[in-house]
Amino acid sequence: MAGLSNEQQENVWALWAKGESIRLIARTIGASQTPVRTLLRRHGGVKPPPRARNRRHLSLSEREEISRGLAAGLSCRVIAARLGRHHTSISREVAR
Structure with a gap:
């Protein structure tokens, strides 16, 4: 997602799971509230499973x-x- 690095996204999900507010999460990761809110809204507040390559594809x-x-x-x-x-x-x- 544009605006947040992978590390920031992981931190958002960890803090969200702890029940932290969007404002506190944004302050903690050093970002504005908008990309945090967008990330959470895009996935319905539930962390998506990690992406995995289809086993049929060649590695x-x-x-x-x-x-x-x-x-x-x-x-x-x-x-x-x-x-x-x-x-x-x-x-x-x-x-x-």
Whole structure:
């Protein structure tokens, strides 16, 4: 969210959970009340769960392994077998 850093947002949620007022939260994190109020309103006053990458998406380390495999002259099927992925997932990544 624009206006508050990740650290400030975490502090907002921690202070809000303790029952602190918006005014005190804003003063504590060194921000105005508007972004604090906006953050709380956007999520209905309930801290959202942490974002997680979909397990079906390739991770950065898997992409690196694909790159290494291609540099070593391995086929998409061999790379896929090493990563435990379907070969079409690897070929689509290579095509990108």
